[in-house]
């Protein structure tokens with residue numbers, strides 16, 4: 150697979166419709182951010198979850214390591 154194809158595939162992993170339907174609240178609480186990222190990871194993979202949030206989700210047993 151050539152790099153350009155890979156790039157296109159990466160780009161298409163952005164789930165634009167999901168993002169439009171689920172904007173991040175303007176001043177999110179930690180809970181809101183956790184919830185958002187948890188849902189985001191299910192529907193879209195345009196970006197990685199911040200490690201701090203991932204740790205928090207693991208701590209709350211909402212995510213497996």
Ligand SMILES: [Zn+2]
Nearest residue numbers: 193194195196
């Ligand atoms: Zn996304």
